[in-house]
Amino acid sequence: MIRVGYLLGGLFLLGLGIVNVIYPSFAWYIREGWKVDGDSEPSDMYLALSKAGGVAIILFGSIFLLIGFAYLL
Numbered sequence: 001m002i003r004v005g006y007l008l009g010g011l012f013l014l015g016l017g018i019v020n021v022i023y024p025s026f027a028w029y030i031r032e033g034w035k036v037d038g039d040s041e042p043s044d045m046y047l048a049l050s051k052a053g054g055v056a057i058i059l060f061g062s063i064f065l066l067i068g069f070a071y072l073l
Contacts (some may be wrong), residue, residue, distance in 0.1 A: 006068030020054025051053030 019026055027050060028042040042050075 003068050003071035006071065009065030010061045010066075010068055013057050013064060015061075017054045017057035017059075020050050020057060022051035024054065028031050054065055 024047045025042050028046060032042075047073065
């Protein structure tokens with residue numbers, strides 16, 4: 001049962017990380033964008049940190065997948 005958790009958790013983290021790398025302003029629009037009237041955008045620093053966080057999440061997701069596959073062996 002634990003191995004399934006690692007595999008599903010790894011897939012979830014990979015998906016979340018990929019979204020952060022490809023579309024870094026997504027989280028900003030979900031959290032803050034709806035509060036602002038008119039055209040407003042996240043700062044360049046926010047976008048850069050969101051991409052960096054996405055890369056870190058992809059690394060953690062990959063580690064979880066490797067652990068899950070190791071349990072299968």
